Amino acid sequence: MRHFLTLKDFSKEEILAMIDLAVQIKKEAKKKIYEPFLKDQVLGMIFEKSSTRTRVSFEVGIHQLGGKGIFLSSNDLQLGRGEPMKDTARVISRMVDMVMIRTFAQSKLEEFARYSKVPVISGLSDSYHPVQLMADYLTIKEYGKEKDLVVAYIGDGNNMAHSWLMLASKLGFELRIATPKGYEVDAAILADAQAFAAQSGAKIIIGNDPKSACENASVITTDTWISMGQESEKEQRIKDFEGFMVDATLMALAKRGAMFLHCLPAYRNYEVSEEVFEAHSEEIFCEAENRLHAQKGVMVWLDRQKD
Ligand code: CP
Ligand code: NVA
Secondary structure, three states: OOOEOOHHHOOHHHHHHHHHHHHHHHHHHHOOOOOOOOOOOEEEEEEOOOOOHHHHHHHHHHHHOOOEEEEEEOOOOHHHHOOOHHHHHHHHOOOOOEEEEEOOOHHHHHHHHHHOOOOEEEOOOOOOOHHHHHHHHHHHHHOOOOOOOEEEEEOOOOHHHHHHHHHHHHHOOEEEEEOOOOOOOOHHHHHHHHHHHHHHOOEEEEEOOHHHHHOOOOEEEEOOOOOOOOHHHHHHHHHHOOOOOEOHHHHHHOOOOOEEEEOOOOOEOOOEOHHHHHHOHHHHHHHHHHHHHHHHHHHHHHHHOOO
């Protein structure tokens, strides 16, 4: 049995196999063919943070696979009143076939998985957002940009930046991350990525200059400057991130026809200008839709690994 808590645990071949499954599932879904790969299975969906895309895409996804999703908010669960994660895991995993969790510390996900009888999928933690990266890569592939891929990530060294590090270092493409000073990626995660990059041939460039990161990039991406849980730092962060908005000037440095991706929700005229966002809205909302297809690929793949 495998869990999907971070891309760190997967080989290039495994990641691409899940993407291939997603491509196949999406193609059929466009013809309204929904193969019941997970017939009668139940996905427990535990949320300790807000969500639009993750909730809807997992709930619709499991439904289209022939199963059912149950939404479990920590506000309603005993988890929210202090029942330990490990007890929650031992109860819920006896009743459902797969679990998705959105939480704060990555260690909470790991604790749940350690005590779970069924596969556990991360729906985001403070450290990573791996299902988002599956959707992002599926979108890059659909736009035919996966060859000679150079991704520039501009902004906070957060869960999205960490997930890009894992994807790039596993698949072997070039990733440039530009953050303001003091908002760099986690050193341990970077060290892991560099070790994987040494094997895959990925090029990882870390810096504080958005302009040099964007030069000739084929994909530019960013994320909110204020992640869930950081609301009290808002004012300070807005000051510290000055000069890091992806605007037309930064986009003009990229390769001709470069994509702009954003995991959403987007805060216009903070991390991305209104102009860039609207000019690339087709790509961005295709990326959002691909959450549905990519996660179906992940769920079917995990189900096939069960003992
Ligand atoms: N991108 C993403 O995970 O969106 P939600 O927070 O709406 O789920
Ligand atoms: N970095 C953001 C991603 C939201 C999908 C957050 O953690 O809030």
